[in-house]
Each structure stands twice: as C-alpha cells, then as structure tokens.
Amino acid sequence: MTATASCPASQTIFAALPIVAAAYGEKFGVKVIVGGQQAMTDGQTIVVPNVQGDRFGDALWGYLTHEAAHVRFTDFGVGKDEVARSAFLGAMLNIFEDCRIEREIIKLYPGAARTLNAVAAYMVAQGHYQIPTRDTHPAGLLEAYCLYFLQCKVVGQHAIEDTLVATTAVYEQVIPKGVQVRLAVLLGRAGQLKSTADALVLSREVLRMVKEEAQKEQKKPKPVPQSQPSPQDPTQPQAGSGDAGGQDSDGGDADADADADADADAGNAQGTDSGGSSAQGSGQGTAAGSASAGGDDADTSNPGVMQQILDAEADDHLKDKTEALRADLNSGADRSASVINVPTALEAMNHQASGEMLIKQVASASSRIQSQLMGLVQASQRNGYAPGRHGRHLDTNRLHRLVSGDTRVFRRSAQRKHPDTAVHVLVDMSSSMATLMPSGQHVYQVARDAAMALALGLEKINGVNPAVTFFCKNSRQPVWSVVKHGQKVSRNAGRFCFSPMGCTPMTEAIWYSAFELSKTREQRKMVLVVTDGEPDNVGTCQQVVQRCQRSGIEMVGIGVGSGAAVAGLFASSIQIESVNDLKHTLFQLMSDALTGVAV
Template sequence: MARKATIDNALPIVAAHYGEKFGVKVVVSGTDASTDGSTIIVPNVPEDYPNKDVVWGYLAHEAAHVRQTDFDVWNSVLPKQELRRTVLNIFEDARIEKALMEQFPGVRSDLESTVTFLKDDGSFRKVNSSDEPGRILQAKLLFWLRANFLQQPLDDLSEAAGQAMQSVFPKGVNTRLGVLLRKACSTSSTSECLGLADQVIQMLEEEAENEEPDNGDSGDGQDKGDDQDQQNNPSPSGGGDGSGNDNQPDDQPGQKDAGSNGKADDDNQSPANGSSSTTDQPQPTGSQVIRKALNSGGDDLQPDAFESLKQKLSKDAQKDGDDSYCTVPTAPSCAGDTNSGRELLKKVQATTSKLRAQLLSIVQASRRNNTRTKRSGRKLDGKRLTRIVTGDTRVFKERSDRKQANTAVHLLADLSSSMNGYQASVAREASLAIALALEGIPGVNPAVTYFCGHGDDPVRSALRHGESARRQAHRFIESSRGYTPMAEAIWHGAFELTKTRETRRILIVITDGDPDNDVACRKVLELCENSAIETIGIGICHSRVALLFDNHIVINSVEDLGKTLFQLMRDTLVDQAA
C-alpha cells in the first residue's frame, strides 16, 4: 500500500527546511533547476518521485555553493578557458561539499546518494587510456578527490582514472599531480582553488616543455616533423635519455620495438606478432599528450555532472511535475507601529482578560484530575478503609490525569484589499485578542500571520510560535493590500507548525474572499489532512470556505469574528482536554 503524501515529506516543506537550515533562499518553481548565486530553484518533481534523496543532494550541493563560493572569483575565469574552469570546478566542488558535511553531517548520505545516481546515470563515467587526455586528467582529479577526500563511493572510477593517467601521461605529470591533489584537500577559499588550478596548468606546461625532443621544434610539440620523428622513436615521451619506458602507455597498441615486448605482452589489445589496425600510426609524444590536454575544448571534456543533474530534474518535472506546489514563503515581521500597537493592546485588554479567564476555567475544569480506588498501590484512601470489613480490598487510591492541552495554533488572517478599513481593524483586534487569551493557557502555543500583497511578498508575521503577544502587540498593526495568497499562507502556516513540539496542531484561516490559486489551496489542505493538522476555515460574509474546508464557519458580519474565535477555541480546547 502506497504511503500517503503528507506535509512533513512534501517537496516544498522539505526544501524549506533545508533552506532554513543552510541559511539560503530556496524556491520551488516549475520545471527549472538552477542557481543564480543567491537563490536555489528546485523543480516541482512529482510527490512520488523515486529519487527524492537526489533532489536533496542537488539542493545541498547548490547550497554549499551559495554559502561558500566567491562568485566574483568564479566569474573571473573566462568561458573559453575550459580546462582551467573545469579544474577550478572540481577543486571548488570538493572544498564546498567537505565544508558543508563538516557543519551538517546529515547531508553526507544525500550527497552520496546523488553521487551514486550520477555514476549509475553515466554522468560520472569510467575512463581508459583511449579517452581524450583532457578527459583522463579531469577524471583523475574528480574521482580521486571524491573517493579519497570526500570518501564517496567512487573508488573504482578513481582507480581506473589513475591507471589511464599512468598509461597516457608522462611520469613527471603523475608525480607532480599527486602533490597538487593533496594540496587540494586543504584549500579554504575559491581564490585558493583557482590558484591551485593555475598551478596544475603551469605544471602541465612545464612538463610539456620538459618532454620536448632535443632535435625538434619546441613550439607546441604538434608539428608534423615531430610526428614523423616519433615513428622511429621507441620512447613515448619523446625524450632522448631512454627513461621513457616508465611512461610507456600500457594499453597503446602498435609497439614494434623488441625492447618493449614486455609491454606488448601485457596488453591484450596488442597481439604478440605486432599485427594491429594501428601499427602504422605513430604514438603521440608526452609533450603532444600534455598539450592536447591543455588545449581541451568542450567536446574533449566530460560535462559537469551537476549541470547534467539539473537538466534531468528539469526534464522530469516538465514531464510529471506537480504544478500545484508553491514555494513556502518566508514571513518577514510586520513593520508595525509602537504607538498604534499600544492603543490596540489597551483596546483589547479588557476583552482579552475575560476571554482568558473563561478559557482557562473551562480547560482546567475539563481536565481536572479524578481519583479512583484499586486493590493495590502506595496510598490508602482513608475514606474507603471500612471496605476491608466486607472483604473489599479496593482501598488504595490512584489519581487519573487527563491530558494537557498541548496544542499549537496558527491563525492566518486575510488582510487583502477587500479587508480594508473597518474590516481590517476588526481582524487585527480579534487576532491580538485571541493570541493574548491563548498564550495564557498552559500547553497552548499560538501564532498569527497575515496574508496579503503579491507573489513576492505574500505573508507577514504578527506573532511567531513561542513569542509573547503582549510584547509584540505593535506588530499586529499592518495595512490591508493586494490579493488573496491563501495557498502560500497555508504552506507557511503548515511549515511553521511542523517545527513546533506540540502533539496537536491547528490551522485557522480567516478570509472574506476566494484564494488566488484554488488548486494549490486544495493540494496543501489535503496534505494537512494527511498529516493530522486540523484545518478550520472562517468565512466573513463569504461561503467559499465551505468548498475548501471540511470544518468551516461562515459569519455574517465582521463584528462576530471575536466571539466566533472564542467559541471555536473553547470547543477545541475542551475537546482536547476531555
């Protein structure tokens, strides 16, 4: 039986938790997976997407960039400097992921799942000596750091890349590259990663010069004359000191020199009799191999795996995505007004004191402890000792505790343009009054959020869970404006409720109109229902709430709002405590 989708595991909620934990802005939007250096966009893949952990790995990786990468340094590398940019990217990815895992150890599993996915998907591909030199170098750097520094499950790819490097590149390159790789494990900034990438480039250029033949043109090592000289030169590095045997490619066919039979015998691709389709092709010199790597273009290098992942996630979202999802908005605090807040507090205090006293007395009475007698225990009931004469041993008393309220309540109040003037004033008064009344009851944790405005600013916080309504009274002063972003408000309220410790969670929506996005409202309300978050709609002179909320109330005038909220909370809390 398939597990029901709930608020707690919904894509926008988990993405919001990650964004809050990492301190980055996360947007769930359409089919685009991208990052602009400050905002991470997660495509709205379907709820039953089989690779959710890969989505979280992508989010963690991009969050690491937003937190750690100096994009001014990154953008200083010209696009045409493809090898330089590739090496920088490899060093920087390893550095930022390591930093993120050290601060948030839990992301390691998500990143490992993503790496495994990229390997299975072919984005991380094993190389061999027949690949382009630039791709072999790229694989060596990439897989060595991920397997050895990040301890990710890529040992086989790292080993294959190391063998290809030994086979194709001169010994000097392999030796010096090993030193530079170990330096990469201690970089602490994007600038240091770029500096190390430049050291790799410089090392390759120096080794290319070292590998130039003494009797050849030392220009770029790729002249036809050099190629012709190599047809009779048994040393693949082109050196004249005879030390090229250490750098002999193990899997390059066509070696006809008798002194290299050992190499040919070890290579299954090179028959012992020397017959091969490539026996007439000259072997590239070490200098030529290095310079080919240095001049690598886009086709010579493996595309960045995380860019490929973005494309796949975007494609999957385009095919099966859920466009009813909304980004969980962050609610900035209402600007408020100190003087107006003081007046508002004074105005509702009399009502609040009465409401609080009534609610508290009702709740206390409903959860008053009862006692009963039993046949064993630690405390005797002096009033029941006479039962022993009749043989009734039920003389021990036991207190029966009823449940505490233990309830988090999030009130969402509509302050759209239609709630202007007098209606907005009543909504603010009712919200503050009920918040003050609820916070005085042990076990009840209220919060109040206004929804209004536009897409980029849909919610404002008047009171957060755990705050004092009395101290934050000035924040209940907020003017009405804009449309009715109810879906975004419910996503925000549900997200805030998931962070509370109370076992019971209640979401109350007060509105006088239709939501901007009816489909998105229905989606998030369904998830709340699956998650045991009780949702209640209060419509002010508007019956639309009856179509959205199973539990709903329609009031005929805004003046009834305060009384309706009190009755609602009275019935709700008594039911919980009973």
C-alpha cells in the same frame, strides 16, 4: 504530529516539494524557487523543476544542498577569463571548487553529508559517473581520477568507492608515474582550500605541472628497438624522421629525473610513440592513438599523453556530473501541475504607541478567553486515577471485579499532558475587509482585534504556541508576519496596526502557515483563517486545505460578517460579528482543541 493513515509520509504537506525547498533555502540562507523549465542556479537563486513523486528521493535534496553551497561559498566571477581560454583549467577549477564548497557546507550542517552521498549513489546507479577505459582521452581520464578521488577521499562520498577503484586502475596504466607522484601532492592540498581564488591557484598549478611534463615528453629521446640495426651501418636505411632526430639531439640536455632512468632501459622496450613514453610505457592505447605493440610502425608525429591533455577539445573533457542530474530533474518535472512556492513573509511595521492602545482595547475579551481556557486546561491536567494491575493502593470500589477475573483493582495516579498545540492564525487584510459593518467597525478591525485577543489569551497557556500572519496584496508578496511562533504578542502589538490592500492570496498564506508549523515542536497543529470572503483561487485553496487536513493539521475557517465562503472551504468553520462574539464562538472551538478533544 504524525501523518494520518490516509496520507503516506511522502504525501504530507510537510514533505511537499515547496515546503522542503523552502526549508532548505531558509536553512542554507539562499533563495529556492520551484518551477521553471529547467534546474539551474544563477549565483543567487536556485531553481528546481516541479518534480512529482519519489523518483529522485534524497538526490533532489542533495542537489539543492550542492547548489546552495555554491551560492553560499563560490565567487562566480573568479577565473572567468582564464577558464574561457583553457577548458582543462576550467574543469580542474570546477573539481576543486566542488570539493571545497561541499566540505564547507558539511562543516556548517553535518547532516548535509548524507544528502550529498545520496546524490553520489544516485549518480552511480544512473551511470552518470563515467568510468574511463584505455580508450578514454587522457584529459577526461585525469579529470575523472581527480574528481572521484576528491569526492570519495576528501569529501567522504563513499558511494563512489568502486568507481574510484576502477578509474585508478586505468589511470595508473596510462598516466606517467612521475605525473602521478606530482599530482598526488597537489590533490593533497585540496582539503585546505579557503576560497574560490585558492581553488583557482591550485588549478593553475595542476595546469603548469601538465605543461612541464609535456615539455619533458618532447625532450625525451625515442627508444631504439633491439632489432633495429646500428645507424652507422650504411647498408641499412635510417629509421625515424627529422623530428625524431631532433628529439635525440635534445635528449642530451634532458632533466636529470626519473625519465632519464627509463631512457636507459629503452633497449628493453617493445616500442612506443615518441611522445607517450614513460618508465612504464604508459602512453599506449590513448584516445589519440599509440604505437603498435611491435613498435615497427610507430607514428612519431603523435603527441605524448600530457600534450594530448593540453590539446584536448571540448568533447574530450569529463562531462559535468551536475549537468547530468539537472537533465534528469528536468525530464521528471510535471509541467502540467500548478507551481506553488512558499512565500517569504515581510515583517509588518511595528507602531508601538498604536499597539499599546490595541492591547487595551481587546484586553477584556482576551482576559476572558485566557481565564476560561486556562481553567479548562488546568482542570484537564489535574491528577486523576486510573485502575491498574500493580500498585501500592487498592481501589476498594473495584474489588468486586475480581470475581469476573478483572485484576485491575489498584489505584494509580495519571497525569494528563499539557495541550502541546501550535496555533497559526491567518488574517485576511484584502481591500474587501475595509467594508463597514452595522456595528460601526470595519471588517478588518474586527478580524484584527479578534486575532490579537485570541493570541494574547493563548500565549499565557503552557503548551500553546500561537502565531499571527496577515495576508493581502497579491501572490508575489502575499504575507506579512505579525507574531511568529515563539514570540511575545505584547512586543509585537504595534504590527497589528495594518491597513487593508489588494487581493486575497489565501492559498499562498496557507502554504506559508504550513511551512511555519513544520518548524514547531508541538504535536498538535492548527490553522485558523479569519476572512470575509473567497480566496483569489478557490481551486488551489481547496487543494492545499485538503492536503493540510490529510496531513493532520486542523483547519478552521472563521468568517467575519458572512460565513458562507469559509463554510465551503473548511470542514470546520464558525462566524463572528464582533470581537465580543469570541466568548461565545471561539470558546468551544479552542477548549476542545486545548483539552485534547478533536475539533
């Protein structure tokens, strides 16, 4: 079914935030709640604000996909104590885990790649991906490079390609070459992570590598500028300090690696700080300060690049990209609008013996409905003939039209389509439905029997897909599934044996039926609401009924005992007193619907 002309696609009931959020929750196997003061995840439930309009587009669904992946695949208890002691370890764990879970969700649901890339594109457009400069703290720079590299090259979010290129240019200038080589090997293992524990192990290895490189920085002798006189000249002051001399003495025990080669060329250096030196002199210009270009005023107390990473404070690390998106969602929430969540239906108890008795009880009525409706449907599907301008058989009764220029004189067969209709029957099971009617039956019994008879009759017709749901109790648990779309009524007959209780949460029930209809393939969609009175919230019920109608769902109210209430809610409504009235009241309604005539 397509949206009506008066209702843009983005405003249909099927594109409504509660429907799409419920679809994502069901698809990914997580619980999603619309509402609250802020977007969040507690490891079990995802909360999204009641965002209105198209401001975020697919970025909102990408956020849901990312958080659903965390709920599905992240062990939130792993590494808690270690992360509390090391902010750098926590940052790397988040980076590796984000990469891992997004790859996992894409494996299960390939379409998730598009929505995740939409988030990346949104973040780039909003400036939430921080592009480092030479003034960026080395910790934030290293973390940014790791994040962008993994998201772009391993997850496949090509929307941040330019961000990665710009970050890499700074990264290669500031981070020592030896570190780049070792980190590249570690990042290459990110695609093989199988669990949060694996991500923690890899994060530890990155931290250990940083510590090892920081130790090498401390052992590296300070380069001697060419203009500096020989320390043996007693007429010149001694350069450096006690610490610098200590580094020189340690230099004789330095590891035999690429840094030793850099030290051999130190005479060509223009001067760097004692800790930030590398083969490329890449420690200059970091956030913690570096030596001046001439090297005459070098501050030998400044730590090297890798030590700065270890010493980084909270504000020095890369900001969590998801937090920025959450802040945007929070700012875009409409807190004045009523919050509706598609409820999760419980399955009604299946009392098989009682169900078999009910089937016998309504068999006569359901048989009449079935035979009469099926006869109408079959008649509407029989081959007919339509005039055409081409064909093999002339229609001699139309030859005279040639005189007026009408060349449609060939007879062509025309096969009408089957009904192609999904029908969702909602039955009120609130306490008021226990009222005794003059016939001696309770109202809920009439409604229940009517729903079963109708469902039994409809399911035998090719192209019709019925479902039955009861609604009662309260808004926290408003719906019970009796027969889902695609299920057989006879196998679920025992679920119709249900006792009335509680209130009339009709609004929530209609949202649920719209959600269930959104999953059906039938072109035509109908909701039949069987009730004896008003819903708990008339205003919100009217809103959802109107939105369904604007979206092309045919809404019909069936009043049991009194039709006044349903007449005020539904543009199309009827009234029944007993199950036998189905023959007279529902026949025309369903025959029009199933033969393609608008209700």
